[in-house]
Amino acid sequence: MGTLLFCLSISSGVYAQTEKSSEEISERTSKSNRDQEAKAKEWVSELSLLDHESILAVEKVISTHLKTVRDWHNEHPYTMVPAGINPRTGESLSELDRRMIAHSAKPGSVHEDFMNGLRQHLNEEQVIHILDKYTVGKVDFTMKGYHAIVPDLTEEEAKHIRGLLEEARERAVDYKNMEEISAIFEIYKTKAENYLNSNGRSWRQLYKDYVNRDK
Structure with a gap:
């Protein structure tokens, strides 16, 4: 009889704990x-x-x-x-x-x-606003960085790089946190830097010069 009561007590405790856990999960959700x-x-x-x-x-x-x-x-x-x-x-x-x-x-x-x-409900400018909110304005912020690192960035280069960053922005809205959103942008920043290298520039040297100017 004592063993039965002990088992019932344990089962009741586990059930209560599980019920509480479920309630906590539901409340968090x-x-x-x-x-x-x-x-x-x-x-x-x-x-x-x-x-x-x-x-x-x-x-x-x-x-x-x-x-x-x-x-x-x-x-x-x-x-x-x-x-x-x-x-x-x-x-x-x-x-x-x-x-x-x-x-x-x-x-x-x-x-x-x-x-x-x-x-379905917004024009393209409004859609971009929502995407920018989701990605905390990383397109414009990153473009400012490229203009700072490459002071003589041409209009054609800027257009190409911005296009890459806008593509990154749209892909990034499928991720939950800033670490993952930033990881998507890093993929496209690498593409942008490879583009500059293939366009007769040296990204490594450009960045080195930028650091020295900043110092």
């Missing part, structure tokens, strides 16, 4: 959902839209995308990707590498639904 919805409202409020239905629709598109990206991020940890090497460099995959692989595997429809949803 609810809070996160509210945060995403508040962020969507803030971004849309800056567009000065006049049509109430359009405002609600765009807020829904943005908050849905934020939640979908978050859920994929949370449900696909880096441990899902086996440790190995980067086939281009031969170096071991970092935790960030493995995370980016896991998170880049989300269905293409996630991105398409987001972009199509925005363009």
Whole structure:
């Protein structure tokens, strides 16, 4: 009888602990959902839209995308990707590498639904505003850096590099945090630097000269 009571006590404790854990997870998810919805409202409020239905629709598109990206991020940890090497460099995959692989595997429809949803209600300038909010203005910020490092950057070079950064911006909106967003931009910054090298410049020397000027 004593053993039975002990087992029932243990089972009851485990159940209560599990129930509490589930409630905590539910509360965290609810809070996160509210945060995403508040962020969507803030971004849309800056567009000065006049049509109430359009405002609600765009807020829904943005908050849905934020939640979908978050859920994929949370449900696909880096441990899902086996440790190995980067086939281009031969170096071991970092935790960030493995995370980016896991998170880049989300269905293409996630991105398409987001972009199509925005363009259904917004003009291109307004769409860009939302993408800039998501990526905290990294296109303009990075372009300023290139102009500082390459003072005689030509109009053609600037146009090409900006195009690369705008492509990075659109890809980056499918990632949850700034570390991952920055990792996407690093891919395109490397492309920009390779472009300058192939255009008769030396990125390494340009950057060295910039550092010396800054000093």
